[in-house]
Amino acid sequence: MIKVCKLSSVALAVTVSLLAGCGGGGGSSSTTPTTPTTPTTPTTPTTPETGEWEAGVYESQSNFIAKCASPRTGIDPFTGEPYPDTQGTAMDEKLWLRSWTNDTYLWYDEVPDNNPENFSVLGYFDQLKTTELTPSNTPKDNFHFSQATDEYNQLSQSGVSSGYGFDWEFVNNTPPRELVVRYTEDNSPAAQAGVPRGAKLTRVNGVDFVNDNTQSGVNLINAGLFPENAGTTVSFEFELQDGSTLSTEITSGDIVVSPVQNVKVLDTASGKMGYFQFNTFIRTAQEGLIGAFNQFVDENVTELVIDLRYNGGGLLALASQMSYMVAGPSQTNNATFETLRFNDKNPTRNPVTGSIIRPTPFYSNEIDYVEGVLTDAVLPSLSLTRVYVITTGATCSASEAVMNALSGIDVEVVQIGSTTCGKPYGFYPTDNCGETYFTIQFQGVNNKGFGDYADGFMPTTTPNFGFELPGCEVQDDFTKGLGDPEEGMLSAALQYSETGTCPVVATSVQPIEERASSHAQAESLLSIQTPDERKEALFLHNKINEPIISEPK
Template sequence: MKSDANTASLPVGRNALSATLALALAACGGGGSSPPPTGGPTPTPTPSVATCAVQNQIAFANDVLNEWYLFPDLLDNTVNAADFNDVQSFLDARVAPARAQSRDKGFTFATSIEAENELINSGSSAGFGIRLSYDTVNDRVFLFEAFENAPGFAAGMDRGTELLAIGTTANNLVSVNSLMASGGPPAVINALGPSDPGVTRVIRFAQVDGTVIEASIVKADFNLDPISDRYGALIINDGGKSVGYLNFRTFFPQTADAQLRDAFQLFNSNNVDELIIDFRYNGGGLVFLANVIGDLLGENRVGQVWSRTVLRESKSSENETRLFQNEVQSLQASKVAFITTGNTASASELVINSMVPYLDPANVAIVGRNTNGKPVGQFGFDFEECDLRIRAVTFQTLNANDEGEYFTGLASTVPNTCRAGDDISVQLGDPAEASIATALDFLSGQSCTPISGSGAQGAQSVGGLETLQPERPNAAQFEIPGLF
């Protein structure tokens, strides 16, 4: 999402939207996201019934779309606000024509100001801290990742763990196989319970080595760590050649720039000039951090065009061109392989698209699966009294060659693609893992099987498994697919 959510709330400082709208330039995505207007207090609203009546919130959302939506000709103007009793359903109806053209695949949504600000500022989330996928054919659910500072990992869960049964106590465990067979993924999501601190579930699970554990796990607040201390930044010795490996989980929180600089310091100290950047599960986030990655890849490119942000014609005065800026730890890689899946979206795609003009066509590839296809981003618009933020698609991001029409994914625009699996039985960062092994082969000049087709494989596709995602994800789940 162009939820370049930079800071919790940046004042527009350019045009006022209207007296009734608080514009939160929280750019997310593109894409990425932009944060809301800076300096805004963390809302603890106690709104009056009149102020926060649903119809007032819908009217606010309608004003946002009418003035700022990137594709004004793709809004359904026949929609009657009186027919809706929640903001998200109204938004879905209004942007349906854009969604039908794959230009807004759930990118316009309503969320909580407070929850998203916590995500932007500190990476705060609540839950087990695990990311889940499912196999509908065999009715099984697996972890594709676990955050090390969260309850799931502490209980013994990690990449490749299979959930076997879920209950509120040890006496009412229901097998995941039964849940999937009776109600599909929503039944599993319901069984896991709300993402609130203190929610407890007894879960029986099998680790990769076959060890079965049954544990009572309490959901808790935890801070997202965008670069794992275990496998986030590594030097891979590939036949005597040092290859830098960066696994960037999420473009949140905004303080992740320090971790990125540390990673590139590691690469520079090992004279790395070939990189694997692993975005396979990265759903995007702050454009600010995408720009930092660009600068770190931009040695000798300071002052050249990194990306262009383009709004609708009536807002063209807001268009911006972002140039490479100086970074002490910058490097100029000769070859880069980006690992991607259908979960790779927004700010992740921005980085890839913006680097293409600066790499020899023979020396850049996406490896794994096609990306989501989100070259657009959102600004955030706040109705503070109601803790309501409207994330509306408001801009498109182009690279230095003015390319940015990858609504069906980057496979049709990146010079090289290499199809590869996502082997969840092997830890991320391991050169034997299927996608990493294929990326190393590409960097070594070996041929590969292209990613077939030009169409995006869907936001949930992770190669063989589908991401477990609620129909109405919370702020963290929208940016970090599969998070529970």
């Protein structure tokens, strides 16, 4: 049985806090509430007067927090506590968003102070962000979104989502559309239907997915791709890699996410090489990661490939644990996994939690993610001085934090694939009135103080800057299964391990300015949506960008 470490009250507070944050690779140095702290709820709800907007004047968040146009009632099933909501107005919700942004947003002084009367609540939140650009002329903040709180809690706390079990690659979102299967979740309806990696969607419920641009066709496509409920049966037609057609009916269900897949040990000329596909840093991934590394230790693995090509991020604590399992105790001893930097109003204190900012260490023990504490069970580790990481533009946030943290302790990170999404930032998912909001609140830096990779980590044979890593530019290969030694990216890693060279067939990735961010890809799906279909747009955003998950405590 795993025993909980006996920690002092100070140590316990630090430990819990470092589990709670999230992001690029996020984390925090204090306990993060899953719902904002609210004033005492009166026994008889009253309707407060509507707040008013005055340009440049920001009232305290506490004046508006949990004052909702449609307050929830009863017990929150995820916390077991009564909902904090009281009767309020849409203006109260918008004014809370405004003050909260001004207090905690990393670039608060770059946010336009527009009159909230001119927006819906969600529309107002959408524009509460910087409009500045990165040096490569891409939007500085591509990671600003919200999600219904019950949907967010279901995925973050249980690893369960609704759908078919597809993970999609949106190659082209306007006619002629191209939607390709990246992989399917284990034991999901999609996997049981035998839909392979690389299958291209051609028809949904009889509608031409590739070319149909009628309103009725768009509606049928959306209804098929994004069913409102489990138990919805939809007909799909795919073109497979060999040119053949696969027609199948698939019934949607509650999908249990499998973060760790395709664990294997490959025999190479230079020794045993471990490989695993890692899809998201959620709490349920800990067991799979430990199992994978135990296998690698048992089989005397001396090289390791971590496939993060579709991993959009997650828990800082889990990213720290995985980094420790790669590097081992000697290289991580007294080193910092990541330190957070907040806006210039808060140089020493976390504006979300109010606590003093402390570095996040490399966690060497298992974590009880329910209680938010370290246990006395030590993690397995390989003590490698080099690791291969497979990446694409969908590799984001906590995945990049692992790469940055290992580089910060001089573990050589060899990057195979294409430039990552560029998110050295993070946020505390914050609920208000049934919507969970994600707004950039901090930047993470490694043991050497480096965190400037807003345009992503880039593989190159001649690295000169901190965001350039040794490795090979290789396109994603949909003709082979993930974990197949002949799949393009894994094959390149194997060749680099043996010869130190990149494949001749490797092709250059698109220039940074031409790469669509995950957020931009999600927004562009509006081309096959009616303007009011926000739910589907958010769903797609979450599937592409894998929203950063934080653990409540």
